[in-house]
Amino acid sequence: MGHLFSRWKSVCCKLFAMFIDEAKISLKAGDGGAGCVSFRREKYVPRGGPDGGNGGHGSKIIFVANKGESTLIRFRYKRIFESENGRPGESSSKHGRQGEDLILTVPCGTVIKDAESGDILCDLTEDRQEFTAVNGGRGGKGNEHFKSSRYQAPRFAQPGEPGERKTVLLVLKLLADVGLVGLPNAGKSTLISRLTAAKPKIADYPFTTLAPKIGVVAVEDDAFVMADMPGLIEGAHLGKGLGTRFLKHIERTSVICHLVDISDPDPEKILHDFEVIEAELKGYGHSLSEKREVVALTKIDALEGGEAPEEILRIFESRGIQTVPLSAVSGKNLEKFVRLVYELLREKRGS
Ligand SMILES: Nc1nc2c(ncn2[C@@H]2O[C@H](COP(=O)(O)OP(=O)(O)OP(=O)(O)O)[C@@H](O)[C@H]2O)c(=O)[nH]1
């Protein structure tokens, strides 16, 4: 038990070191520059008129989605971002320069939330999609602006307005068509490594995968994106294990593939394993449990004759659950599995 706990701890530490999919950052847009109070001074012009220029506007902070990025790691150490202030106005009617906008690039699939209210401000899904998170303050008017027939020599100017401040939470949700879920060691990473060019770490201990990995599965002359997830355990939706952090990635997938290891063909154990994960998907909510699902019964090469026992197939069949027995090691039924997933995706896409 103690051993498991220490493994948890080391897993969590490594997790934060490797994959940043949430970041809370403070933003402060540029202040507007102050307007200037000044009067023209020229030889032979004893009482020159007002010539104080306007202050420049403060700059904005803009998030831009960039398909070339895949983590929020750049926000790990730097958490406070400020954009440039507008320059103050000057004499001789010179207006202050506007501050330069600060562009922060984030991966596609980043949701920007107000950290205080939790409200979603923007969902950056498309490459180059933009969102202005905070606006700069307006520059103040110089005294020249206030000159009128009654006020020939205004001795005042407007100060610049302060730029907006906001604390935002960036949450990265992967954009994958299909998400692989299952208990630790179910064979998720092995399967994705067989079907795609992704090269995740594979090992016979739980929680080998600490961060989601995505790969592209080629099928006919089309393709779909598959995401390998860290293993889920009982209580994941309540914050146990690595599950919660990553269950949100599955929210956006169209199809869920639930992998159940049947190399130990004990029907009770298999059913229990299956139900643990189903309960987690249900417990998490966000309509995860209503998604289209394929159940892959894995590691059949380890069974006698390399086939799934009839008894086990019947258990799922009697519950109306679609299964594909397969082996990522021998390659059996992998094509069938891909085709089935693809069909479901096409149904979902309506094509
Ligand atoms: N015999 C057999 N072993 C498999 C098969 N697929 C995976 N394994 C083994 O099962 C173990 C776990 O495989 P992984 O692919 O790392 O499992 P995972 O579900 O990604 O595990 P986590 O990342 O910890 O959640 C490894 O030792 C694999 O070699 C299979 O089809 N047949």
Ligand SMILES: [Mg+2]
């Ligand atoms: Mg894995």
